[in-house]
Amino acid sequence: MSQKHLQSIHxxxxxxxxxxxxxxxxxxxxxxxxxxxxxxxxxxxxxxKGDYVKVGQKIGDTEAFVSAPIHSSVSGTVKxxxxxxxxxxxxxxxxxxETDKNQEIFEEVKxxxxxxxxxxxxxxxxxxxVGLGGASFPTHIKFNxxxxxxxxxxxVNAAECEPFITSDHRLMLEDAEDLIYGCQLVMKxxxxxxxxIGIEENKxxxxxxxxxxxxxxxxxxxxxxxxxxxxxxxxxxxxVYEITGxxxxxxxLPADLGIILSNVTTIAFVGSYFRTGMPLISKRITIDGxxxxxxxxxxxxxGTMITDIxxxxxxxxxxxxKILMGGPMMxxxxxxxxxxxxxxxxxxxxxxxxxxxxxxxxxxINCGRCHYACPxxxxxxxxxxxxxxxxxxxxxxxxxxxxxxxGSCSYVCPARRPLGFINTLGKVVLKxxxxx
Amino acid sequence: xEKKIYNNLIVSASPHLVTAMDTQKTMLMVxxxxxxxxxxxxxxxxxxxxxxxxxxxxxxxxxxxxWNKLLKKRQTVMDFSAALTGLLIAYNVPSELPLWIAIVGCxxxxxxxxxxxxxxxxxxxxxxxxxxxxxxxxxxxxxxTWPVPRMVSDATSSATPLGILAETGTTALPNNxxxxxxxxxxxxxxxxxxxxxxxxxxxxWKKIISPIIPACFIGTVFVFAFVYYMATGxxxxxxxxxxxxxxxxxxxxxxxMATDYVTTPILPLGRVIFGVGxxxxxxxxxxYGQYPEGVSFSILIMNCLTPLIDAYCxxxxxxxxxxxx
Numbered sequence: 001m002s003q004k005h006l007q008s009i010h011x012x013x014x015x016x017x018x019x020x021x022x023x024x025x026x027x028x029x030x031x032x033x034x035x036x037x038x039x040x041x042x043x044x045x046x047x048x049k050g051d052y053v054k055v056g057q058k059i060g061d062t063e064a065f066v067s068a069p070i071h072s073s074v075s076g077t078v079k080x081x082x083x084x085x086x087x088x089x090x091x092x093x094x095x096x097x098e099t100d101k102n103q104e105i106f107e108e109v110k111x112x113x114x115x116x117x118x119x120x121x122x123x124x125x126x127x128x129x130v131g132l133g134g135a136s137f138p139t140h141i142k143f144n145x146x147x148x149x150x151x152x153x154x155x156v157n158a159a160e161c162e163p164f165i166t167s168d169h170r171l172m173l174e175d176a177e178d179l180i181y182g183c184q185l186v187m188k189x190x191x192x193x194x195x196x197i198g199i200e201e202n203k204x205x206x207x208x209x210x211x212x213x214x215x216x217x218x219x220x221x222x223x224x225x226x227x228x229x230x231x232x233x234x235x236x237x238x239x240v241y242e243i244t245g246x247x248x249x250x251x252x253l254p255a256d257l258g259i260i261l262s263n264v265t266t267i268a269f270v271g272s273y274f275r276t277g278m279p280l281i282s283k284r285i286t287i288d289g290x291x292x293x294x295x296x297x298x299x300x301x302x303g304t305m306i307t308d309i310x311x312x313x314x315x316x317x318x319x320x321x322k323i324l325m326g327g328p329m330m331x332x333x334x335x336x337x338x339x340x341x342x343x344x345x346x347x348x349x350x351x352x353x354x355x356x357x358x359x360x361x362x363x364x365i366n367c368g369r370c371h372y373a374c375p376x377x378x379x380x381x382x383x384x385x386x387x388x389x390x391x392x393x394x395x396x397x398x399x400x401x402x403x404x405x406x407g408s409c410s411y412v413c414p415a416r417r418p419l420g421f422i423n424t425l426g427k428v429v430l431k432x433x434x435x436x
Numbered sequence: 437x438e439k440k441i442y443n444n445l446i447v448s449a450s451p452h453l454v455t456a457m458d459t460q461k462t463m464l465m466v467x468x469x470x471x472x473x474x475x476x477x478x479x480x481x482x483x484x485x486x487x488x489x490x491x492x493x494x495x496x497x498x499x500x501x502x503w504n505k506l507l508k509k510r511q512t513v514m515d516f517s518a519a520l521t522g523l524l525i526a527y528n529v530p531s532e533l534p535l536w537i538a539i540v541g542c543x544x545x546x547x548x549x550x551x552x553x554x555x556x557x558x559x560x561x562x563x564x565x566x567x568x569x570x571x572x573x574x575x576x577x578x579x580x581t582w583p584v585p586r587m588v589s590d591a592t593s594s595a596t597p598l599g600i601l602a603e604t605g606t607t608a609l610p611n612n613x614x615x616x617x618x619x620x621x622x623x624x625x626x627x628x629x630x631x632x633x634x635x636x637x638x639x640x641w642k643k644i645i646s647p648i649i650p651a652c653f654i655g656t657v658f659v660f661a662f663v664y665y666m667a668t669g670x671x672x673x674x675x676x677x678x679x680x681x682x683x684x685x686x687x688x689x690x691x692x693m694a695t696d697y698v699t700t701p702i703l704p705l706g707r708v709i710f711g712v713g714x715x716x717x718x719x720x721x722x723x724y725g726q727y728p729e730g731v732s733f734s735i736l737i738m739n740c741l742t743p744l745i746d747a748y749c750x751x752x753x754x755x756x757x758x759x760x761x
Contacts, residue, residue, distance in 0.1 A: 011453065163453065307441060319442070320442055320445065321445065321446050322445055322446040322447075322448075322452065323442075323445055324452060328450070328451060328452040328453040329450060329451040329452075329453060330450050330451065331450060331452065332450070333445070333446065333447045333448055333449075333450070333452065334445065334447070335443060335444070335445050335447050336441065336442065336443035336444075336445060337441060337442050337443070337445070338441045338443060351452075355452065355453065356446055357446070358446065358448045359454055362459055362512070362515065362556075363512075363555060363556050363557035363558065364557045365459055365462075365517075365556060365557045365697045365698055366557060366697045366698045366699075366700075366702060367462070367697040367702075368646075368697065368702030368703075371702050371703065377753075379702070379703070379750060379753075381702065382746075382750060397750075397751075397754055398750065398754060399754055405450070407450050407451030410450075410451050410454070411451050411453060411454055411455055412455050412457075413454070414455075414457055414458045414459045414461070414462050415458070415459055415557070416454060416458065418448075418449055420449070420450070420451065421449035421450075424449070
């Protein structure tokens with residue numbers, strides 16, 4: 001079987017922390033837990049100033065369907081409910097908890113039992129699980145597709161194609177049991193026949209480890225799938241194509257193609273949740289970048305301030321000029337290090353050197369590298385021209401909505417044009433013009 | 437100890453990484469790929485080649501610098517695109533062309549063709565090619581006074597192989613090995629096919645240029661010539677097909693000027709159309725036209741058609757409908 005590939009680019013891997021075993025971070029003095037850690041309606045705080053909360057206790061929830069509850073990651077006293085500007089720029093409600101460091105566990109935390117899909121979905125919802133690869137879409141919705149009878153395949157996204165980040169890699173080495181158990185649970189309840197764990201070939205130790213474990217357990221319907229170590233093999237639509245050969249256009253859900261696709265950390269959490277009953281309260285995170293003294297992989301309680309995390313990693317080596325939540329290709333640059341980590345964080349990267357600076361943009365030389373880098377063969381130069389003219393029809397004809405903002409075009413551009421970002425703006429033009 | 441908070445960080449859109457290959461490095465790679473030809477030409481025509489090259493590069497860079505200075509635009513001279521234009525202009529004229537004429541060419545290329553249209557990336561036609569055509573039409577005598585290659589004792593052989601072909605037919609042509617090495621008359625940098633081929637393959641290997649345009653250009657010239665001599669019987673078909681590939685500016689044009697990013701299509705289909713078009717027009721001019729050589733005109737004409745080709749290919753690719761794969 002010859003595997004078909006979409007266009008991709010080579011980006012240096014910078015996986016400095018691949019060999020760094022995960023360290024559990026000590027409980028900080030204060031955590032600030034955001035009420036908006038998912039796509040959809042933000043949660044309302046269920047606690048008030050002065051309340052005593054325990055580990056795993058629900059502290060935020062909402063009636064809205066597209067949402068996921070929030071749990072306390074520590075035991076301690078609620079010091080304040082405050083408003084703060086979030087990394088995304090909007091306002092965010094934070095529950096500030098002063099920790100007592102006893103990590104007293106909430107009484108209701110116990111391993112869930114589910115006898116069918118609705119119960120499974122309900123348990124997942126109660127766990128507060130969202131897509132941990134970055135999109136943070138509530139998982140209980142994803143695990144309950146409308147066409148439940150048509151889905152047959154589980155794809156676990158363990159590509160980790162973003163440079164620097166190694167948290168998924170470490171998870172596969174350290175928590176492989178949870179991952180496989182999670183796969184089995186999801187496949188059992190949703191009724192899937194086969195599962196693939198897509199992993200880039202720069203993580204051969206993880207592939208071998210999982211293969212061995214699957215073999216020793218006699219599991220044959222879950223397989224690892226070796227992906228090229230190129231960017232962006234971990235993008236949902238690219239991954240689906242690489243593994244199944246099926247084309248997935250923008251706006252199409254994996255379920256429409258019979259696929260349930262989830263990030264590896266999400267699936268591994270399902271395994272650990274059904275083992276322990278502990279909701280999503282901590283996260284494995286890679287800390288790296290040339291401004292950090294001791295790059296590490298850590299497990300930190302959700303709500304831990306970045307300042308505390310950096311301090312745990314030996315502090316800053318030099319003044320940080322740019323800090324990213326997530327990887328350098330699609331991650332978000334944040335304006336301050338006084339922000340708490342949220343569920344979908346998988347890396348904090350702090351840069352001080354040239355990587356922190358925004359390169360000066362020069363004129364397009366029409367070299368076409370952006371087109372040859374795009375997994376979907378879009379023409380970013382033409383799209384940028386159309387955007388400059390605010391020509392919604394041309395943007396639509398050139399399929400701007402197919403862009404997933406992977407940033408490959410911007411990466412290869414010799415003139416340093418922010419082509420991927422221009423596509424994002426192009427989508428706004430399209431939306432304003434009312435063209436689908 | 438008081439914890440210091442950094443809340444004035446740089447915020448920008450992702451990605452936060454870029455490749456090391458920028459415009460300047462791209463231009464330098466192309467310049468590097470042109471050096472072998474300069475070495476051979478210096479060997480064939482003498483030191484005048486080096487002087488001509490130095491003057492053209494310096495003049496082009498000066499015009500670029502002075503224009504930006506005069507108009508208070510951002511200085512672009514260090515992207516080396518003007519240096520590359522100067523280098524290509526030198527390659528496209530006889531090595532003993534009076535230097536002031538060469539400088540006029542550089543002015544036309546850099547200021548008239550490139551800067552007046554908006555500078556790098558905005559010119560519609562290739563500056564070096566157009567400069568050559570302007571000089572060719574304006575200074576017809578000087579531009580066709582070919583210096584004698586040093587390894588040719590017979591002074592009458594100073595004409596270019598295509599000139600000989602047009603004047604006296606296929607009997608007095610240099611052999612294909614001489615043509616391949618570059619021991620023939622012609623413009624300064626176009627004579628040595630092997631040196632240009634080495635440079636061109638280097639650029640393809642380094643992924644600076646796509647092989648589509650050179651392959652289609654050269655392939656079309658070869659096939660056209662082969663069929664023509666086959667049909668007319670006026671020469672040995674295979675030998676003449678090779679001759680046409682090696683003669684004149686095909687190698688220089690196909691690898692270094694028909695691949696100029698700014699003035700050529702980006703989509704694969706567009707590049708095929710462009711390359712084949714260049715080959716066809718070149719051969720039509722060579723075999724049926726007034727001039728012995730047609731590479732410059734072919735590239736100029738195809739440059740002008742590039743926006744049309746791009747529009748056609750985009751439409752074919754997406755059809756204005758939902759994009760499949």
